[in-house]
């Protein structure tokens with residue numbers, strides 16, 4: 001028997017980007033585990049990815065190219081050869097590109113987070129065609145934009161340092177489900193005497209395990225941050241020296257927060273005045289004692305109309321109390337900008353086709369429901385005639401799902417999907433191409449939760465006729481007649497180009513070395529903003545942001561109420577009185593893993609969690625079938641009646657495959673396509689619904 005252990009990286013849309021060890025015997029992967037030597041992974045994989053072999057060798061894997069033989073949406077396909085598939089695609093794309101290449105749209109996101117199998121060869125291909133560009137906003141761009149206005153980049157406290165904090169605010173996230181290795185650090189901190197406070201409308205698994213939980217109304221986090229600032233200023237719980245030297249606009253901020261009394265904050269957030277006072281004083285007094293206070297802000301709070309501003313406000317707090325002076329202080333939303341990435345080398349925007357008369361067009365992935373249904377117009381440009389989907393499942397994930405499905409059902413739309421499984425989106429494809437999983441290809445990963453570049457070596461040969469995304473776009477480029485040398489780069493060559501070597505953070509980084517060792521920790525100082533040096537225009541933490549003013553935004557921290565809430569839309573709330581959020585289900589990762597039976601069995605079926613009082617008002621008991629609806633659509637689920645959601649909130653843990661639900665629908669039937677205040681992102685958690693009991697069947 002020939003047994004070896006291969007160093008790999010978890011590719012999924014999760015901040016932890018675990019380093020993995022894959023045992024391979026005679027060409028078959030037999031074991032997968034977390035690398036015990038990788039400091040962030042510490043030998044632990046989450047439940048989902050510890051089943052990765054079940055996913056890789058799943059009997060439903062798509063292993064051959066297929067073409068559609070039934071109506072769109074029916075999922076009826078026949079196997080074809082690679083030659084036939086490439087011919088059909090190249091013929092269709094060539095014809096469309098001759099008329100107007102912008103009618104071709106790539107649609108991709110974080111199905112893999114790898115630099116090679118993400119936007120490398122794929123973007124070279126679409127640039128060369130001159131296709132529409134995709135604004136990749138579906139998840140994090142509101143918060144990402146907000147934090148940049150305050151501190152200049154998506155950077156912050158090193159996850160490993162959270163273990164040494166004395167107070168941790170876990171704001172808008174449920175790390176037990178979606179940031180497990182941060183949670184391990186938070187637990188360590190707690191064992192060392194730290195106080196953990198969860199801020200979340202829902203008593204999630206994480207909130208339950210923190211010493212304190214503040215269950216505010218969804219979409220009001222920005223107001224809570226303003227209220228905390230008010231108390232810090234009022235009670236002089238400030239690091240005056242840090243403010244004077246390393247921040248900009250304190251006097252304007254002082255005026256702005258003067259009105260945000262604890263009473264007003266509490267009324268806006270639907271919590272007690274004492275909670276605002278207590279939280280602000282705890283934060284300020286702990287910091288003033290010289291102890292590290294850290295905030296793990298996550299993406300939940302930015303999925304509302306004012307989500308960008310909410311993150312911006314939270315990101316101002318550490319500078320007020322001088323928390324950045326400590327390695328274990330500050331705030332972390334994402335570490336993504338810490339990595340010296342080279343998209344210019346990977347994606348080659350210089351290949352963008354220039355021999356056509358049209359200006360480039362950008363389509364927002366979050367409004368794909370509307371955009372697929374738009375006819376050609378002077379304002380919009382050509383109707384979308386072809387969509388190539390990879391690393392994404394828009395029919396289940398994009399908001400206002402009924403419209404998305406209607407768009408993909410268009411008979412005149414040519415859809416190609418690169419996939420592992422027959423997802424909801426695959427059902428609408430004209431051509432399906434079999435993609436490799438992480439065990440079958442090369443990749444290299446940045447992350448958004450820690451500070452390591454992680455390498456992925458192929459452990460096994462591609463199953464069936466599957467091919468890496470990079471190779472599929474290489475083959476398509478050849479078939480289209482693109483002969484630029486950029487299309488000849490191997491995956492190894494792409495991996496080599498992914499990061500700048502010799503940058504201040506990658507002084508000793510070499511791909512070949514990392515490939516063998518498994519990872520490389522960026523050379524970032526332990527307390528990067530201890531003496532300012534923020535990557536903003538001023539080099540300071542900007543309470544006042546001139547860039548925001550130039551972008552047409554309020555330059556100071558502010559509160560932007562939700563689109564849909566009792567306070568901001570009272571008439572709508574009379575018809576649909578319950579707020580709905582759809583955060584990640586612990587055993588799913590977006591829509592990945594929903595088809596792994598052992599993980600789905602844990603969930604059973606789609607659930608809607610209601611507060612005891614809301615259920616009682618509607619005669620709903622635990623386990624009843626219920627219908628949730630609003631003007632956009634409806635979904636059926638099994639009721640869970642608990643005191644976990646605050647009263648007035650329903651929680652649809654997500655994201656279910658629509659076709660695996662009894663009614664063929666999921667929570668995105670109820671979401672809308674209106675965008676956040678900044679970052680052009682969807683407001684998934686800014687939704688009102690009504691719920692009723694259904695008869696059992």
Ligand code: SF4
Pocket residue numbers: 010011012014015016017018045046047048049050180181589
């Ligand atoms: S999904 Fe996240 S926690 Fe799970 S193995 Fe992957 S990176 Fe680690």
